[in-house]
Amino acid sequence: MSGTLYGLGVGPGDPELITLKAHRILKACPVVAYPAPDDGESFARSIVSEYLDPSQTEIPIVIPMRVERFPAARIYDEKADEIAGHLKAGRDVCVLCEGDPFFYGSFMYVFERLSGEFDCQIVPGISSLMASAAALQRPLAARNDVLTICPAPLDDGTLLERFSSGDAIAVIKIGRHFARIRRLIDEAGLMARAGYLERVSLDEQKIMPLARVPDDKAPYFSMILIYKGAEDWIGNLEMPVEGMTG
């Protein structure tokens, strides 16, 4: 009998922000796969490293940061084959996913290659979206607010249109798009209502008004939250939040 493939949400960064279910499955799986950069540590693995056991087989899925689509697809093909080998041999495999597996996660690339052939279970995780609102100490959305989630790589026109509708906006996948996104938010007249968050729930967490971010760049694991109804609280962001650097 084949093993089960688990898409395991490991949350935003704090090892305590994984679910009891993810923790149990992680400890029970003989094979653990995770995305990894071509230099440095896997963020997903680092979140749960204290729960791993040396007896577990690890499969890093190394995707170079800047690649064309074709090589990335080939890497996923190869790693899916490797995972399939374990599943066919009856071994359960969990794939670690930062945040939630199905909220803009890379797990879909493994899922789409293997879910047709193998039993697959998704264990949802705490998204950085919810962790960011918790860190800001401000509801993400309430009552009848419309909340819109916008990936930063979208073009200027689409982003400006989305910024103009809805009550609360989260901009994700910022990274190298930071300077452009900040300019667009300014253009939309929303700078005073935008908060910037980086590495939320970790010791090195940074939270500050977007207007006060000193650099013109941001890491991939950063987020901008725009609260259209907000008045002057963004400017006071230092006050209630620990780990603030702005």
Add this chain to the structure above:
Amino acid sequence: MSGTLYGLGVGPGDPELITLKAHRILKACPVVAYPAPDDGESFARSIVSEYLDPSQTEIPIVIPMRVERFPAARIYDEKADEIAGHLKAGRDVCVLCEGDPFFYGSFMYVFERLSGEFDCQIVPGISSLMASAAALQRPLAARNDVLTICPAPLDDGTLLERFSSGDAIAVIKIGRHFARIRRLIDEAGLMARAGYLERVSLDEQKIMPLARVPDDKAPYFSMILIYKGAEDWIGNLEMPVEGMTG
């Protein structure tokens, strides 16, 4: 020294879908508050009932299902005073929140009354949004999709406008708005791309194409997910999903 007020996300329903952090804090708090209906059990409390201890003081926050704004505000005022009494006496208090405390949660009504005076920490929880995508076995949003979250009580015009933009749409807080929402989704030409989910992650979970929901009503804890890019998978929703009744 005053106690700390915790807003504790307890997830979508499965007791295993709470975080290690929420589990630890819940067990350590001498006082546990939670929203409750005026008849029947508190859903938030039922999720974590196995982790509670008889020595903990419980504070149900009973909000009648159909009340004017004023009495609800008065109830929150009274319960906030009761919680404040415990905090002033140095006792930590956790307030249980279905899903995530700051994602359309009622915790904000307690938070806005007490966070100015007391130390407050928010522990994010698994939202039913992520749990629904996990149950559907379909990414909620991927790559550069725009995801829009729409509360069902919004008026027809606003909802139709939101349905027409964005790539994926989640309609929440459905309850008595179900028949109207289904008609609007049909009007927008999106019926074949809409999935209906109820009581996700619990044994009584129901998942089916929206078109096949037999009744013209739905519970409050239900959700509709619209995947605009979906082709024919919604119609095949029975196949891969356990607990399906449609």
